[in-house]
Amino acid sequence: MSSEKIRILYVDDDPDDLILFSNILKRIKEPEYQIFSATSYNEALTKAKEHYDVYLVDYKLGKETGLDLIQKIKSLQKHAPVIMLTGMNTGSIDKEAMELGASDYLIKGEFDARTLDRTLRYAIRDSQLMESLDNAAMKFRMIFERAGDPFLLMDGSSKILEANPTFINKFGIEPHSDDSGEGYFFCDYFVDKISRLIFMDVLGKKSELYDLETELKINENLTINSLISIVKQDSNLFHVMIKDLSAMKAKEEEELNLKKFSSTGRIARLLAHEVKNPLTTIVLSADQLQMELPEEVLNESGDLIEVIQRNCNRINQLVTQLLESTRFSELDIGNHSINELLDEALEQVKDRIQIKGFEIKKEYQNDVCNIDVDAEKVKIALINLLVNAVEALPKNGGKLYLKTYIKDELCRLEIQDNGIGIPKENLERLFEPFYTSKEGGSGLGLTNTQNIILSHGGSIRVKSEEGTGTTFIISFNLSS
Template identity: 70%
Template sequence: MTPSETIKILYVDDDPDDLFLVSTLLKGISDTSYELESAASLEEAIPKLEKKFDVFLVDYRLGKDTGLELIREIKTRRKHAPVIMLTGMSTGHIDREALTLGASDYLIKGEFDAHTLDRTLRYAIRDAQLMESLAHAAVKFRSIFELASDPFLLMDDEGKILEVNPAFLKKFGPEAYDPASSKNFYFKDLLSEDSSQQELEDFFLKNLDIYDMESLMTVDQEHKINSLLSIVKQEVGIFQVLIKDLSAIKAKEEEELNLKKFSSTGRIARLLAHEVKNPLTTILLSADQLHMELPESVLSESGDLIDVIRRNCDRINHLVTQLLDSTRFTELDPKIHSINALLDEALEQVNDRIDLKEITIQKQYQKDICDIQVDGEKVKIALINLIVNAIEAMPEKTGRLLLKTSIKGNLCRIEIRDNGEGIPKENLERLFEPFFTSKATGSGLGLTNTQNIILSHGGAIRVKSEVGKGTSFLISFNLQS
């Protein structure tokens, strides 16, 4: 209320002398303008509650009724309405009951003056406005909490989860938090890395109010996500945690980086081919000419050196051609195919290897998956390369190969996951580079060709791996619009 505004009061009391006294006191207050309306009973007061009053003065005794009943009625209609109870004497249980029902304060008749009445009225209005503001903020927070698309939770200063929103339950499931369970769930158990758990403990120890950290989080036993955690102290001992899934952003960045690297490698390969093949042709022609011009006596002693030159020139030429072929976007003959069928056909091509190592195959195909327009033969080559790599990385008899297909948005997605030895982190960034291989035998062009085929279709390929646990290749193709 600003000083220029009039404060409207409903005064409910069956004693006209008390009404006169209160009215006189209010008129004697110069700083604030009060407008008083009265009612002598509960029945007379209730219809007047439809009007907008700023504050209510209610006597405890209202004939056959009590002011407590009127307070209940007022609070039913306006939860945060400022109500002051007037009593004839100080009786603890009445005061407590009035306050429990939501009365802002109470005054004892005959023991207050104009100044006390004015201050009590203004404080009651101020507190009511504050409570209403807090209630609105709580509703707003609850709405944000419930409707947020990102996982959101509240935890205490020991990291125990107190409450979560629907997005959290959808992402992490009841294993992370079950409100119906008597078990305690701790936020740190979702952090996959020891360093992140230590960071969380340090946050509590340092008694910080706000903190952002990137962390790897466990969604289920086999699935982890890169996430950005925003931790904010809400009140003493209570913290809000907003979890932003960075996996999609990281995946997009990785796909763009792979495409840039592939394009860059292709440019280098074309430059190399141009710069190498021209002098290579000259060397070969010179070797042929030398073979023709050398006397027989010299050829009989040193002619095999010319053959060495020819063989190595052919080898260099072959490697350059392979490099060019593996980094040049492939020409395609696209047709409509079922990705499930292509995976099965690729699997059939390597059945002998699977049987030899007694690999267990697990299929998780989405049955109603859409067909895609791809060059079937070339996609099969890419899939065979990935499946063969997985088989070679897995142990005999205990190897498990997962083939999974799904639709997400406008993408057809394939996952090929093994439980093999995994790929060291330092090798992951070089995995699709031409001629890079960790195998004793092999050209190092298999994954380069695979990447070429996927990218030529406008698709994307990513890899996730953990040493000792296995590797996942994630492939996506655009669906037909």
């Protein structure tokens, strides 16, 4: 609306009515109204292409009616304030006009300057308010549609009423596509019962909740760590915002693994320096004793000197293995397909696979996942992981899943088994040197595997659940 003058388009085929209307309008001192006129439906449509702050439309316009014109103006300018003028007080015309979007109606001969001014100002104000609300709704819809995080609207029972594309893509459901007609309930996606109770309690109290950290079920095989906030829209409508923490948790886990690995490397180097030197002295002293002691003394002492020598060699070997498993070695870098490397590693453990006779399922992303790595070293790392998976699988019903794909501009590899799984308390120690749950194991296989992957600038994470199985997720940079 102009800040100086309010432009009115007056549409009426009777020139006398225009004169009367103009005279009434002149009695209004403030604001200043500027009147423009049209005497027919077609002339009004032509002039409506210009900007007017308000329209006054007579019901009778010849062949067409004012109702037809209102409908047309509203199709051109959704929020245009239109006031119907009529000489009849029947109650039906004004109802039809309002249904078509008219702001108000006036009966000719029954309004004065004060009534006209108030009607004009209220019509313009309401139009501006509706346009503002519509713009706000449009902005909210854009935010809703384009939000990178899952966003949904639900009722007090947690029934999902609307969901943005991110939610639909991540959870694989469309709120309006349920054939049963019952719909989807957000509370069904909570893994933890306590979190679900907290969530439903908030809805029951019709209150709000911010930053509830919990785990949500995407499907039978996938869950995500999430941060959930609930904002009340009205008494029975709630907005739910879901922040997927999985990537953040994965990054934190990778950084923690790297710090732990660096710390282990420092300890290994310290041990190599502080243990090997005195150990060498002990070995040399034992050798000297063996040469210098009289035969009868050696016979009396039995094999004690050999025990010393044997255990010193054992300690020396363990320290050397620890040092080698935590030290980055020189790499012979070449361009290789992750799919081929995985298949070659799989070939090395085929005998173990054949003995147990379990099922192998492959899901490779072809021709796009090449990496610059030392092939032999990466195959050693993959063989270690495959051997672990094979040993964890049951004799009957065992399944090994191998998957390669690109995500976040990284080449990813997953090795998943449906074996016994790893207890939560043991997961944090999995890559620690000398930690093993296998009888006779050295506890350095996974440490060495981690070393190889980290030395290539990659990362390795593990997810496991007792009785369900274990998944190792390895990431490498794509070939440049």
